[in-house]
Amino acid sequence: xxxxxxxxxxxxxxxxxxxxxxxxxxxxxxxxxxxxxxxxxxxxxxxxxxxxxxxxxxxxxxxxxxxxxxxxxxxxxxxxxxxxxxxxxxxxxxxxxxxxxxxxxxxxxxxxxxxxxxxxxxxxxxxxxxxxxxxxxxxxxxxxxxxxxxxxxxxxxxxxxxxxxxxxxxxxxxxxxxxxxxxxxxxxxxxxxxx
Amino acid sequence: xxxxxxxxxxxxxxxxxxxxxxxxxxxxxxxxxxxxxxxxxxxxxxxxxxxxxxxxxxxxxxxxxxxxxxxxxxxxxxxxxxxxxxxxxxxxxxxxxxxxxxxxxxxxxxxxxxxxxxxxxxxxxxxxxxxxxxxxxxxxxxxxxxxxxxxxxxxxxxxxxxxxxxxxxxxxxxxxxxxxxxxxxxxxxxxxxxxxxxxxxxxxxxxxxxxxxxxxxxxxxxxxxxxxxxxxxxxxxxxxxx
Numbered sequence: 355x356x357x358x359x360x361x362x363x364x365x366x367x368x369x370x371x372x373x374x375x376x377x378x379x380x381x382x383x384x385x386x387x388x389x390x391x392x393x394x395x396x397x398x399x400x401x402x403x404x405x406x407x408x409x410x411x412x413x414x415x416x417x418x419x420x421x422x423x424x425x426x427x428x429x430x431x432x433x434x435x436x437x438x439x440x441x442x443x444x445x446x447x448x449x450x451x452x453x454x455x456x457x458x459x460x461x462x463x464x465x466x467x468x469x470x471x472x473x474x475x476x477x478x479x480x481x482x483x484x485x486x487x488x489x490x491x492x493x494x495x496x497x498x499x500x501x502x503x504x505x506x507x508x509x510x511x512x513x514x515x516x517x518x519x520x521x522x523x524x525x526x527x528x529x530x531x532x533x534x535x536x537x538x539x540x541x542x543x544x545x546x547x548x549x
Numbered sequence: 550x551x552x553x554x555x556x557x558x559x560x561x562x563x564x565x566x567x568x569x570x571x572x573x574x575x576x577x578x579x580x581x582x583x584x585x586x587x588x589x590x591x592x593x594x595x596x597x598x599x600x601x602x603x604x605x606x607x608x609x610x611x612x613x614x615x616x617x618x619x620x621x622x623x624x625x626x627x628x629x630x631x632x633x634x635x636x637x638x639x640x641x642x643x644x645x646x647x648x649x650x651x652x653x654x655x656x657x658x659x660x661x662x663x664x665x666x667x668x669x670x671x672x673x674x675x676x677x678x679x680x681x682x683x684x685x686x687x688x689x690x691x692x693x694x695x696x697x698x699x700x701x702x703x704x705x706x707x708x709x710x711x712x713x714x715x716x717x718x719x720x721x722x723x724x725x726x727x728x729x730x731x732x733x734x735x736x737x738x739x740x741x742x743x744x745x746x747x748x749x750x751x752x753x754x755x756x757x758x759x760x761x762x763x764x765x766x767x768x769x770x771x772x773x774x775x776x777x778x779x780x781x782x783x784x785x786x787x788x789x790x791x
Binding site: 379380382383386387413414416417420421473476477478479481482483484485486488489490493494495498500501504505516517518530533536537540541 | 594597599600602607616666744
């Protein structure tokens, strides 16, 4: 690969990172589709796993990448996006399928500094898993408001605009009501448990 | 001026999200050690936030899985490989059929249709507000026929409410009544100033796909493509496939 090609790849990768950071989930799907087949083929050959397991690991890797970017843990790439995805994907395969896997130095640096694990392990205890289940039942507009605020980092003003509310105070009141309801349901379920 | 409790809530939020300044942090952690209730509030807030994050990340993973299903073109090589084998026995007509099947308006509709998120806030305490809440509950549960019955009643009271007409249109589409859906979306797009304009052109395009009125579908999807966001990208994908 020539220096010009490397530079072009870096610029494109960095653009994708910026788009994901701005909340553009379409770019995340684009990254996934761009590297999915390559990763599955590579993982099947190197780790002797079936296609479905390789695809599952790669989906987790892309979700981790998204999380690292939106949480501000990954701002500037020091390798190609593909290197990041493969390093995270390898670590997911290692943890999920208990495979003994060796990492190169640059890959080690990536998995040590970023979150690189199966999506299932993002929930650390029963209370967190219960909250995730509750999210399926709380309905709208709570689900969208909480998503915009806690997951996408929208300001109250932006939420008011997105939800067609009169002003940010209405959005703030609604968010507080949704969060309080959620907490009350959790407290009711886990009252007496030691956390 | 902060309301009572607001300052404590903000502090918990800042602490959990690691946004507290160093001086304040030490003081807050000391208070947590001395005050069990405060410590539990912090732990609860952290668990709720992490649980929500886990839920939304699972949702993103589902989006990736769905994106595989939404790629009719990517299935083409497999179809063609099968077709090539069958061709020897059955002749050239099958290739055309399989390719057409892959990109047919009906297939595209199935690949791209999903109900619009509920952005109507059920905060009103009025009778009509409660009925709207009831309609949206049916809507979210995918019980479109029941939702349509409630929407019919509400729209007779508020014919100018674009949101009600829009969601009834989505219900018609989910209930396999694309002609009635198209009529509702046509009504919504009459007004240029409503938050459902882009989405109405999108669903109108999908309604026409379902009805196999491809040229009409293209017209509305092109309007969506000219805007921004997820629907614009998906409209561009469909237009390249038709």
